[in-house]
Amino acid sequence: MFTLHDEVIINGMRLRNRVALPPLTTNYGISQGDVTTDILQFYKERSKEVGLVVVEASAVRADGCLVPNSLGLWEDRQVTGMRHLADAIKKLGAAAVVQINHAGARCFPRGGEMQGASPSGFGFRPDVTPFAMKPKQIDQMVADFADAAVRAVEAGFDGVEIHGAHFYLISQFLSPLTNRRQDHYGGDARARATFAVEIIRAIRQKLGRSYPILFRLNAVEKVEGGQTLDNALAVSRFLADEGVDALDVSLVAQSTWREVEGRRFLVASSALQKERPAGANVSLAVKVKEATGLPVIAVGKLGQGDVAAETVRDLPIDIVAIGRQMIADPDTAGKILTGRGSQIVPCEECMTCFATIGRGTAMACKVNSNLPKTARSD
Numbered sequence: 001m002f003t004l005h006d007e008v009i010i011n012g013m014r015l016r017n018r019v020a021l022p023p024l025t026t027n028y029g030i031s032q033g034d035v036t037t038d039i040l041q042f043y044k045e046r047s048k049e050v051g052l053v054v055v056e057a058s059a060v061r062a063d064g065c066l067v068p069n070s071l072g073l074w075e076d077r078q079v080t081g082m083r084h085l086a087d088a089i090k091k092l093g094a095a096a097v098v099q100i101n102h103a104g105a106r107c108f109p110r111g112g113e114m115q116g117a118s119p120s121g122f123g124f125r126p127d128v129t130p131f132a133m134k135p136k137q138i139d140q141m142v143a144d145f146a147d148a149a150v151r152a153v154e155a156g157f158d159g160v161e162i163h164g165a166h167f168y169l170i171s172q173f174l175s176p177l178t179n180r181r182q183d184h185y186g187g188d189a190r191a192r193a194t195f196a197v198e199i200i201r202a203i204r205q206k207l208g209r210s211y212p213i214l215f216r217l218n219a220v221e222k223v224e225g226g227q228t229l230d231n232a233l234a235v236s237r238f239l240a241d242e243g244v245d246a247l248d249v250s251l252v253a254q255s256t257w258r259e260v261e262g263r264r265f266l267v268a269s270s271a272l273q274k275e276r277p278a279g280a281n282v283s284l285a286v287k288v289k290e291a292t293g294l295p296v297i298a299v300g301k302l303g304q305g306d307v308a309a310e311t312v313r314d315l316p317i318d319i320v321a322i323g324r325q326m327i328a329d330p331d332t333a334g335k336i337l338t339g340r341g342s343q344i345v346p347c348e349e350c351m352t353c354f355a356t357i358g359r360g361t362a363m364a365c366k367v368n369s370n371l372p373k374t375a376r377s378d
Contacts, residue, residue, distance in 0.1 A: 002312045004337055008051065008319060010295050011212040011245040013158045015051035015095050015319070018312050019333045022248070022299055022321035023056045023099040023161070023216075025066055026363045027356075028372055031110075033059060033072020035081030038362075038372045040088055046326050047092040049334035052319060054161050054214070054248070055085065057101040057168075060148040061141075063112025064102030064169065068360045073100060073148035073155075082155035090156070097214060099161040100148045102141060104169030105130035108360065114141065117169060119185060119195075122178040124167065124267070126260035138185065138195060141169070146202035159212030162199060165250045167268050170196050171218060174235060177225040189234040196235075200242045214297075215239050216248035219284035223255040223266065229284065233291040246295040248321070249285040271324070274349045278304040282311055289316045297321050303332050305341065327353055328367040 008015040021043075028038040047053050058071040065072070072078050082098070089096040105118040109127050117137065118130045133141070145162070152160045164170040172178040173195040179186050185194050196215075203213060217235060221227040227235075236247055253276075255268040272280055281300030289296045295318040302308045303325025311317050325332050329345035336344070348367055356364040362372050 001314070001316065004309050004312055004320070008295065010159070010214075012210060013095050013212045016093055017051040017337065018319050019050045019308065019337065020052035020054060020297055020319050020321040021046050021050050021326055021333075022297070022323045023054045023163070024323055024327060024363075025056050025070070025357050027067040027069045027360070028362055029069040029071045031068060033062070033065070033070060033074065033078050035071065035085045039071070040085060042371075043085060044088050044092065045330040046333075047089045047094045049337055050094050053089045053094045053096055055089075055096065055098040055157075057099045057163050058082075058148070060100050060102050060144040061112065061114055063107060063110060063115040064104070064117075065108045065110065066101070066103045066106070066168070067357050068108050068110070070108070073098070073151045074144070076151065079151050079155045082151070082157070086156040090158070095158045096156070097159040097161050097212070098152050098155075098157045099163050099216065100145060100152065101163035102144070102169040104172050106168055113137075117141070119173045119178060120180040122172065123263060123265035125265060126263060132181070135183070142195070142198045142202050145199045146206050149203045150206050153207060153211065159214060159245075160203070161214035161216055161248060162196070163216050164196055165216045165218045166270050167221075167252060167266070170199070174217070175221055175227045176231065177221065177223060177227070189231045190238060193235050193238045197238060197242050200239070200244060204243055209243060212245045213243070214246045214248055215244045216250055219249050219251050219281070219288060221252040223252060223268065226252060229287060233287060236288050236292045240292040240294050244294065246297065246318070247288055247292065248297040248299070249281070249288050250299055251281060251284060269354065271351065271354060272300050276301070278302065278307040279311060282315060282317060285317055286315055289318075295319065299323060301325075303336070303344070303347070308336055324349070324353060327363070327365050327371075330368075
């Protein structure tokens with residue numbers, strides 16, 4: 001249908017090609033949520049050839065960070081650093097989108113009213129006590145997302161992506177496993193999507209219809225009682241009806257249950273297992289595309305071989321996102337686009353990147369020794 005070199009337009013936002021850098025948590029910021037020189041360098045190295053860069057999850061509140069040094073959009077003073085980041089990406093020719101998020105009960109523990117926020121008190125960490133949000137707290141969170149989106153505009157980002165995947169707060173509301181509420185925020189797929197819909201409406205009210213809004217969601221959650229593909233397709237249609245401009249289709253690929261001091265909690269990951277083939281998630285993104293007609297982003301080992309080119313050529317996929325492979329070799333996109341795939345330094349799928357950020361340290365890579373070794377304080 002298309003080639004990787006063909007441009008894409010998403011609600012007026014032009015992408016020069018169909019390759020994207022997905023949101024990759026680095027933990028290269030500082031605890032105040034500011035952009036650092038390490039952050040700038042990481043994105044400059046990976047923005048040279050791609051059509052779209054989605055900057056890693058940036059917290060809408062200080063108590064909703066994924067990692068100790070998450071980027072933030074919870075304060076006006078953070079706009080200046082984010083403007084430097086957006087400018088750096090756009091000067092290299094890529095469209096710049098920032099993902100906004102609250103980690104909910106998966107947050108890094110640092111205190112605050114909303115630490116551990118969740119729809120129904122479902123646990124994900126032994127060091128964070130989850131609690132069921134009250135309606136007033138939900139209203140406040142909706143406002144926090146909208147305010148963060150306004151700051152993204154002020155920083156010069158071309159669009160925002162709402163993080164509704166991977167069992168962070170919005171995802172916790174969407175999932176039947178983690179949302180057991182009895183009020184209008186819980187129930188069937190439509191009711192569980194109420195929180196997400198309210199966030200979209202609040203952002204649209206602030207920014208208007210012409211500003212691009214992307215939404216990342218789980219197509220499936222591979223844990224008993226989690227969201228099924230049918231659930232996700234229903235939610236996708238609701239999001240399309242609310243004016244979301246594109247859908248970034250991910251999943252919960254694996255999960256395990258752990259128990260610490262009598263408390264049981266879920267450990268989940270979006271990373272495909274090593275034995276799963278390149279492009280294993282693409283069929284899920286195709287289903288979402290068919291259900292909504294919206295532009296879709298597919299992800300999942302798409303930096304290997306000719307899989308990215310074949311995906312956009314043979315399937316109704318608009319954009320392919322290359323994540324871990326771009327950590328290992330920041331020139332991956334350029335090599336794929338210029339027919340130099342054989343020169344790519346391959347990701348070994350060793351999961352060092354996930355392991356390091358899971359420990360709260362700076363993201364590292366077994367293959368790429370040029371990444372920062374420790375979190376910065378600038």
